[in-house]
Amino acid sequence: xxxxxxxxxxxxxxxxxxxxxxxxxxxxxxxxxxxxxxxxxxxxxxxxxxxxxxxxxxxxxxxxxxxxxxxxxxxxxxxxxxxxxxxxxxxxxxxxxxxxxxxxxxxxxxxxx
Amino acid sequence: xxxxxxxxxxxxxxxxxxxxxxxxxxxxxxxxxxxxxxxxxxxxxxxxxxxxxxxxxxxxxxxxxxxxxxxxxxxxxxxxxxxxxxxxxxxxxxxxxxxxxxxxxxxxxxxxx
Numbered sequence: 001x002x003x004x005x006x007x008x009x010x011x012x013x014x015x016x017x018x019x020x021x022x023x024x025x026x027x028x029x030x031x032x033x034x035x036x037x038x039x040x041x042x043x044x045x046x047x048x049x050x051x052x053x054x055x056x057x058x059x060x061x062x063x064x065x066x067x068x069x070x071x072x073x074x075x076x077x078x079x080x081x082x083x084x085x086x087x088x089x090x091x092x093x094x095x096x097x098x099x100x101x102x103x104x105x106x107x108x109x110x111x112x113x
Numbered sequence: 114x115x116x117x118x119x120x121x122x123x124x125x126x127x128x129x130x131x132x133x134x135x136x137x138x139x140x141x142x143x144x145x146x147x148x149x150x151x152x153x154x155x156x157x158x159x160x161x162x163x164x165x166x167x168x169x170x171x172x173x174x175x176x177x178x179x180x181x182x183x184x185x186x187x188x189x190x191x192x193x194x195x196x197x198x199x200x201x202x203x204x205x206x207x208x209x210x211x212x213x214x215x216x217x218x219x220x221x222x223x224x225x226x
Contacts, residue, residue: 004156033213042200042216043157058213090156092214101147101159102214 002026006091006105013081013112021076021108023091029103030096032074036060036087037107043090049074050096081112117201122221125195131188133220135201138182144205146177147214148186150197157200157216160186191224198222 007022025032033048035058045058049068063085065077074093078085091105118136125131137146147162161168161175163184168175174187188195200219 035216040218042218043214044216045213048213092156101149101162102157104156104158106156107154 004091004093004103004105006089006108008108009106010109011111013078013110015081015083015112017081018077018079019081021078021089021091021110023074023076023105024072025074025091025093025103026072027093027095027103028071029093030071032068032091032093033058033102034064034066034074034076035090035092036085037090038087046076046089078110081110083112086110086112117203117217119199119201119217119220121218122223124223124225125188125191127193127224127226128190131191131195131222131224133186133188133199133201133222134183135186136183137201137203140181140203141205142181144203146175146181146184147202147204148173148175149200149202149214149216150195151200151219152194152197160199191222193224193226196222196224 004025030051034046035043037043044060046064047066049055052068052071055066089108092102094100094102145162145164148160149157151157161173163175177184198219198221202214
């Protein structure tokens with residue numbers, strides 16, 4: 001049981017490039033989400049999904065796309081990277097009921113130059 | 114979701130109990146109190162949560178006041194590895210967008226030798 005796995009751990013992009021941050025969980029969790037964390041700040045929700053085929057926007061969705069074709073995977077796509085997207089990205093999942101906590105991945109550190 | 118107020122930072126001596134307060138005076142009857150922590154550069158880690166009653170698990174205890182307007186997270190015997198930012202989060206019960214977590218800036222707990 002690996003929990004929530006994020007790849008890559010580090011990435012440097014040039015402005016305008018695209019890439020996909022991968023997130024996979026093996027706990028059969030319904031709910032998955034993506035957060036970003038900027039220096040000295042708390043986490044902010046980008047997008048979330050309450051199940052396969054269902055996604056919705058969070059607090060800071062602009063510049064990011066998501067899809068949820070399977071229960072296990074929830075990739076985050078940057079279509080045209082900008083320096084403002086330099087951040088640490090965390091993926092999280094939960095079984096969905098109120099008596100479950102979230103499991104977070106170890107993060108992807110993205111730098112856009 | 115109700116807003117929370119936490120001290121910016123706290124210190125604790127190793128081996129002593131760490132008591133981290135959280136004010137959530139506008140909490141609603143169906144909102145849970147969750148605690149997470151984030152050790153430097155890692156993903157957040159779920160600690161404990163509760164609705165009305167005090168809760169205890171292998172990591173910590175959660176004391177919620179009778180009027181539910183504040184709570185205290187207790188680490189009974191703090192170690193150096195407990196140095197982290199601790200987040201108190203209040204979240205509405207239910208599904209859909211209510212699954213999201215809203216992070217504030219948390220409390221930086223420093224455990225000193």
